[in-house]
Amino acid sequence: MTSETLDRILIMDAVHVAEEAAIAAWALVGHGDEKAADQAAVDAMRTALNQLAIDGVIVIGEGERDEAPMLYIGEKVGRGGGPRVDIALDPLEGTTLTAKAMANALAVMAWAPAGTMLHAPDTYMDKIACGPGYPAGVIDLDRSPADNVRALAEAKGVKPSEITVCVLDRARHGEIIAGLREVGARVYLITDGDVAGVMNTADKSTGVDMYIGQGGAPEGVLACAALKCVGGQFQGRLVFRNPDERARAKSHGIEQFDKKYDLHEMVSADAIFVATGVTSGALLDGVKVADGFVHTHTLVMDSATSTVREVRMKRRL
Numbered sequence: 001m002t003s004e005t006l007d008r009i010l011i012m013d014a015v016h017v018a019e020e021a022a023i024a025a026w027a028l029v030g031h032g033d034e035k036a037a038d039q040a041a042v043d044a045m046r047t048a049l050n051q052l053a054i055d056g057v058i059v060i061g062e063g064e065r066d067e068a069p070m071l072y073i074g075e076k077v078g079r080g081g082g083p084r085v086d087i088a089l090d091p092l093e094g095t096t097l098t099a100k101a102m103a104n105a106l107a108v109m110a111w112a113p114a115g116t117m118l119h120a121p122d123t124y125m126d127k128i129a130c131g132p133g134y135p136a137g138v139i140d141l142d143r144s145p146a147d148n149v150r151a152l153a154e155a156k157g158v159k160p161s162e163i164t165v166c167v168l169d170r171a172r173h174g175e176i177i178a179g180l181r182e183v184g185a186r187v188y189l190i191t192d193g194d195v196a197g198v199m200n201t202a203d204k205s206t207g208v209d210m211y212i213g214q215g216g217a218p219e220g221v222l223a224c225a226a227l228k229c230v231g232g233q234f235q236g237r238l239v240f241r242n243p244d245e246r247a248r249a250k251s252h253g254i255e256q257f258d259k260k261y262d263l264h265e266m267v268s269a270d271a272i273f274v275a276t277g278v279t280s281g282a283l284l285d286g287v288k289v290a291d292g293f294v295h296t297h298t299l300v301m302d303s304a305t306s307t308v309r310e311v312r313m314k315r316r317l
Contacts, residue, residue, distance in 0.1 A: 023296065025038075073122075090218070129234040156209070173214070230306070
């Protein structure tokens with residue numbers, strides 16, 4: 001598949017799929033049922049994907065086949081007869097955010113040519129990311145949070161106290177947060193939304209310079225697809241809590257359990273990334289319904305052309 005093919009055929013198809021998932025999830029915003037909201041998004045995304053003339057395989061999905069009835073890792077989607085693509089997706093990133101009608105819930109998806117995305121197992125991953133415009137290697141997963149802040153501040157030409165770092169608000173991140181605050185950095189805590197957290201580093205309007213923390217490995221691949229489109233940096237290392245998770249990783253073809261992956265190892269070819277807002281947040285407006293019309297706001301990125309588009313859709317219910 002060529003970069004031209006990625007751009008010409010697939011971009012608006014990808015936008016439509018994300019829109020359908022977001023609209024389906026929006027119907028359950030504030031209803032307190034995370035599972036129902038997630039299932040609605042999954043069903044809508046699966047239906048939309050299977051209407052497309054693609055030969056797609058889910059490489060990042062809702063889990064293993066036995067644990068996820070739809071959009072599981074390895075599931076084939078599309079009508080066939082079109083491009084062969086790897087698909088990474090999270091039909092509803094922020095199930096808790098949706099259930100509680102909180103900000104920043106998204107429907108997220110990335111496409112790349114077949115065989116070019118890391119088949120990350122459903123485990124945790126240590127992550128660090130920053131946006132574009134910095135020299136290669138300015139951040140390093142093996143440095144302390146404080147040292148990474150100092151390095152980024154030097155590269156940006158500011159004091160460490162002027163660096164803002166996004167971190168998931170989890171007990172496991174206590175030492176990271178303490179290290180960041182010790183060097184004077186601002187810490188922007190988020191309750192959920194690992195992909196959105198990384199994406200914030202690529203948009204200057206958010207004021208976020210760096211993301212650090214441990215989150216889902218599948219979400220790391222999605223975040224890398226987004227950063228690849230805008231030129232950011234990312235490093236990740238899989239974290240295994242038990243032998244079963246190691247066995248799962250091995251079944252995905254992963255042999256080096258302590259390997260430090262960079263962005264281009266996790267997504268090795270040009271990619272398309274799309275995110276549609278379910279609830280309004282820092283990057284996107286949420287779904288709105290008014291006067292018999294539904295409105296959506298989607299961010300779509302194409303690494304082949306380094307293009308970032310905002311798509312606003314309005315249609316009758």
